[in-house]
Amino acid sequence: MKIRQNLIPVYYRLAEDIRLAIESGKLKDGDMLPTEGQLGENYGISRMTVRQGLSLLAEAGLIATVKGKGTFVTRLRLNKLVIDLHQNADGNPFRYRLVGVKLGREDHEAVRQLGLTAGAKVILLKRLLYQNEQAVAVEEKWLPYLRGKPLLETQLEYADFPEVVAKHQDSVPVRNDAILSVGSLSVEQAALLGEEPGSPALLIRQVIYSRDDQPLGISYMVCHKERFQLKATSYSAISR
Amino acid sequence: MKIRQNLIPVYYRLAEDIRLAIESGKLKDGDMLPTEGQLGENYGISRMTVRQGLSLLAEAGLIATVKGKGTFVTRLRLNKLVIDLHQNADGNPFRYRLVGVKLGREDHEAVRQLGLTAGAKVILLKRLLYQNEQAVAVEEKWLPYLRGKPLLETQLEYADFPEVVAKHQDSVPVRNDAILSVGSLSVEQAALLGEEPGSPALLIRQVIYSRDDQPLGISYMVCHKERFQLKATSYSAISR
DNA sequence: GAGTGGTCTAGACCACCTT
DNA sequence: AGGTGGTCTAGACCACTCG
Incomplete structure (x- = not known):
């Protein structure tokens, strides 16, 4: 019983x-x-x-x-923090606005890091991240150009970086490595954010890899230093 | 069989x-x-x-x-990144050097956020983070003062922030919330890091909470913008 | 009602650690 | 040798979803 x-x-x-x-x-x-x-x-x-x-x-x-x-x-490992690049520190998600697409043979650090053969075409996407009608960051993405894999407008307006890569690539993205640092705004970035050129900004550099460690895409985010703060937490609830 | x-x-x-x-x-x-x-x-x-x-x-x-x-x-959630505050982007751990301890009734944003009754004593710890004999960041920590819970020198030299809190408090730390942003060096911080006052720096503000959401400690880390970069990754292997 | 994952049992043998 | 966690079985009933 x-x-x-x-x-x-x-x-x-x-x-x-x-x-x-x-x-x-x-x-x-x-x-x-x-x-x-x-x-x-x-x-x-x-x-x-x-x-x-x-x-x-x-x-x-x-x-x-x-x-x-x-x-x-065991003592909780409170040094390991999780950040969610979907959202700002206040918990609100971002809106994206596409401000530029280029297809060609750019010369940029990112292109070399993509490990492409000489002369291969790359796509350069520039997007603005919005929150409450205010621009908070500029994102520049590099992807290898693949024939027959068009980029859809709707994706570019709504999807975040890993999602754009997933949709555009044949290989499956399995890892995203990011480096957070401090830099300064270029003239173009400053204009888009309504700031002074050269003023400090939070930089987020992301590289998305496939299973065999091929880089599938690189993203540089330049964030307005007052309007964009990253939240990280150790929180780990037990579920179910 | x-x-x-x-x-x-x-x-x-x-x-x-x-x-x-x-x-x-x-x-x-x-x-x-x-x-x-x-x-x-x-x-x-x-x-x-x-x-x-x-x-x-x-x-x-x-x-x-x-x-x-x-x-x-399900598509991997590559937006969720894990950062390890133990180490720099190159994977090397930090060394700590205590540069100041104060016990008293400080007036600072952190003290108010600790939610202490008026006039309660707080401990202020200042540490320098070293890597390869080079100062890379300044850390300022606030903890409520507890009688009978001395801070041991060895802890202060080797333990990271969550560990110091765990050792000093009666309550068990269960959560660490951090905010990453960009700020600038104070005169004192600049001197410690050998930089110009006012030059930009990465700020990491941590608050450690107990189960009932009482703040147990607050830490401000001010990081040298070239010498300190944070690495974050989505990597999640399956184990065993 | 048929099919799915979620919970749970009462065993078994194994690999590892300590004494 | 005895105790511990790690793996695995062959069932059972439940809760949920769908046609």
Whole structure:
């Protein structure tokens, strides 16, 4: 005879119990949890179900399992932060406006980094990022030109950089490496943002790679230093 | 009679097979995978084992399961990037050097944000971040003063901000919110970094919270614009 | 009602660690 | 040798979706 609480899975409640014990300080960094068998007995559930609960905590970085030894509380890694390039620090998403498309053999650092054979054509896209009718950043993207893979206007107005690359390429994008730094506005960028040329700006340089580490696209974002702030957080909830 | 390949778990090979199918383009965004039952038959394994493999892919963001409908390929979310404040863009970790400790009732934006009662004491720590014998950033940290929770010199020289907070506080730090922006060097900061006062710099403002959203510490990092670049990546491998 | 993923069981054997 | 987590089974019932 079994009584089943359908609303909340048992493994989830186990995970919540342990999470609260950790966050309240009852379980401290390095402490060993009861063994999976013991937890199963305590909750009257099978070991596989215990493991399902513990896997949630491990995913969130709250515990670490060591084969042959046990399961231990780990201090949260709060140095690892997640940024979402979709949105500004206030949580609002961006609008895009295309301000230029060029097709040809540009001479630019990005073109060389795309690793193209000499004379290959590249596409250069310039977009303005808007928020509340105000320009907040300029984005310049380089993509290798592929015949039979037209760029659709709608994509260019709405899709973000990884999405544009995904739609335009045959290869599947699997990685995006970015570097954040500080630079200054070019004359053209300053005009688009309504700022003084040379004034400081946040730079975000993205390179999107395929599985075999071929660069599929490069993006330079130049962000207005007051209107664009990047938010990053360590937040990692346990789900389900 | 069973033949067991001990080196690589079956669920892992299942996950790798599907991952390669996705990354090579054989399975496209939105495609439905075979059902869990079918995959189990194909590989001659039980459904729970299939699910274990699929959970790896779901964790990495390659697939999404929908109850009652099926399992579907999802385009990787390459907008979400992870930054590691432990290290510079070149992958080398930092060294810290304490350049000042103050205990008292400071008047600063950070103190108000700590939500302390009027007149409560705060600790102000100033550290220099070094790399290859070169100062790359200045860090200023505010913590509420707690009696009986001394700050150890060794921690201050080696631990990063979340670790210092964890050691000094009774409450458990559970979240770190950061904002990245562009600012300029104060006279003191410029002197420490050997730069001109007022020259642009990357600002990283971190606030560490407890479970009940109490701020436990605030950190301002001011980074030399050539010597300090932040690396961010979307990379998410499947493990085990 | 048929098909799907979600939860859960009560076992089994294995690999690893400690004593 | 005994304890731990890691892998895996062959079922079961549930909740959800769709025709």
